[in-house]
Amino acid sequence: MRRTLMALAIALGLLAGAPAVAGDFYHLGHHALKRGDYARALKMLSFLAVNDDPRAQYDMGLFYRDGIAVEQNDIEALGWFLKAAEKGHMLAQYAAGLAFYNGKGSAPDPETAENYLVQASLQGHATALLLIGKIHYAGEGVPRDYTRAYFWWTLADDRGAGGAKDNLALLDKVISEEE
Numbered sequence: 214m215r216r217t218l219m220a221l222a223i224a225l226g227l228l229a230g231a232p233a234v235a236g237d238f239y240h241l242g243h244h245a246l247k248r249g250d251y252a253r254a255l256k257m258l259s260f261l262a263v264n265d266d267p268r269a270q271y272d273m274g275l276f277y278r279d280g281i282a283v284e285q286n287d288i289e290a291l292g293w294f295l296k297a298a299e300k301g302h303m304l305a306q307y308a309a310g311l312a313f314y315n316g317k318g319s320a321p322d323p324e325t326a327e328n329y330l331v332q333a334s335l336q337g338h339a340t341a342l343l344l345i346g347k348i349h350y351a352g353e354g355v356p357r358d359y360t361r362a363y364f365w366w367t368l369a370d371d372r373g374a375g376g377a378k379d380n381l382a383l384l385d386k387v388i389s390e391e392e
Contacts, residue, residue: 238257238260238261239257239258239261239266239268239269241257242254242257242258242261242269242272243258243272245257246258246272251281251282252282254282255276255281255282255283258272258273258276259273262293262296265296265300267296267297267300267301267302267305268297268302270293270294270296270297270300270302270305271293271294271297271302271304271305271308273293274290274291274292274293274294274297274305274308275290275308276290277289277290277293278290278294278308278312278317287312287317287318288318288319289318290308290312290317290318291309291312291313291317291318291319292318293305294308294309294312295309298329298332301332301336303332303333303336303337303338304333304338306329306330306332306333306336306338306341307329307330307333307338307340307341309329310325310326310327310328310329310330310332310333310341310344311326311330311344312326313325313326313329314326314330314344314348314353321354322354323348323353323354323355324354324355326344326348326354327345327348327354327355330342330344330345330348331345334365334368337372339369339372339373339374340369340374342365342366342368342369342372342374342377343365343366343369343374343376343377343380345365346361346362346363346364346365346366346369346380347362347380349361349362349365350362350366350380350384359384359387359388362380362384363381363384366380366381366384367381
């Protein structure tokens with residue numbers, strides 16, 4: 214009886230566009246995930262994902278990327294990350310950038326990776342800055358550009374990203390050796 218009432222309340226709330234109910238449903242899905250009830254979490258979060266909830270779309274990307282309650286599938290994972298990224302979900306933007314960088318779900322594409330990583334960094338994702346700097350430092354899909362690498366790694370350092378200081382020290386060493 215309780216389940217029926219909860220399902221009815223959620224369905225009515227979603228149909229009426231009640232974000233509070235959808236948010237509660239999302240949290241119930243995450244609670245199921247935390248306690249290891251992956252099938253229930255998948256069911257709840259996939260419902261929200263197909264109904265355009267970017268948080269749930271990102272989570273679906275994680276399910277497929279990591280093979281949680283579904284068969285691992287990089288192409289499916291990237292598809293979900295992109296849906297959420299296009300709606301401005303910062304972690305999905307980072308995940309999409311990482312997938313394009315590593316060629317997971319697509320051929321390696323550093324330019325597209327950089328696009329999504331920049332979007333994530335503009336929302337405050339510090340680790341994205343490290344990877345953007347690496348792309349420019351190594352000249353991966355873009356011309357090698359130590360100035361751009363320095364710029365991105367300095368921003369990463371300002372945001373407290375682990376490894377940024379080491380990257381800047383390496384860059385200083387490389388530049389010194391080339392002079």
